[in-house]
Amino acid sequence: MTSQAIEPISNAHERVEREQARTQAEKRAFQRFHSLVADIECKHSQDGAWRQHQQSIHTLSDTEPGGTTVGRIEDAFQETLLDTSHYHNEYNDASIYETIAAELGPAISHILKQNSYITSDLQTTILGTAEQASRDRKAFLIWLDQEATSLTEADNQLCEITTTVSKLADPPFEARSAEDLRAIRDQLYALEHDCDMLANQRQAFLNERPPLDNLHLNGKGFNEYLYSSQDFTYPVLLEITACVERIQRVHGKICKHLVTE
Secondary structure, eight states, X not given: OOGGGGHHHHHHHHHHHHHHHHHHHHHHHHHXXXXXXXXXXXXOOSSSSOOSOGGGSXXXXXXXXXXXXTHHHHHHHXXXXXXXXXXXXXXXXXXXXXXXXXXXXXXXXXXXXXXXXXXXXXXXXXXXXXXXXXHHHHHHHHHHHHHHHHHHHHHHHHHHHHHHXXXXXXXXXXXXXXXXXXXXXXXXXXXXXXXXXXXXXXXXXXXXXXXXXXXXXXXXXXXXXXXXXXXXXXXXXXXXXXXXXXXXXXXHHHHHHHHHO
């Protein structure tokens, strides 16, 4: 099998590595953002809740203790999340509030936009959101690590199968005896069975992924998201199908030679 034939798994590996780097960067950014927000000293809420309209908030002067402006949150977001290269590119044309809405939720974005000062309740809400975002990235990284391992294992097994198929298909069949051809045919049957077993293993791996509820992803959705920029959704199954088709072509040639014996 040529190097072109194993391209989907190779491309899938590269895609997973890129996503691992992005997700690691996001996790670190949310952790840094959490630390910066946690260090902010803010005014304790008078009524135990952060308010959604500028008209209803407790007015604080710049010199009043704890009168920290929401600009501190925006600066922390800018210095962490928007400092990552891919976020900077993705949100290049978006306002700071649009970006915060996408990453922290529209409610938090609305509060920051409508109010001037940070209350302890708002701070607590933002910290909780940042913590959850970091946990979500950690869970997603586990899926990515598992996918990388699965790709490697499948690639190794397929390489062994395709190498054997290449050896069996290489010599001219005209020079082989009927006994040799039948032996090759039996080996091809066994290799096709190995492909079926590998396909079943990969399918079970895909089906057994637990859903990531906070990211709204299940096993199918994960593959669709991860490989949306590729010409495939299931690289290993695609490779196995190509391998089986090649085995069957070689098998067909051998059967033709056996018929003429």
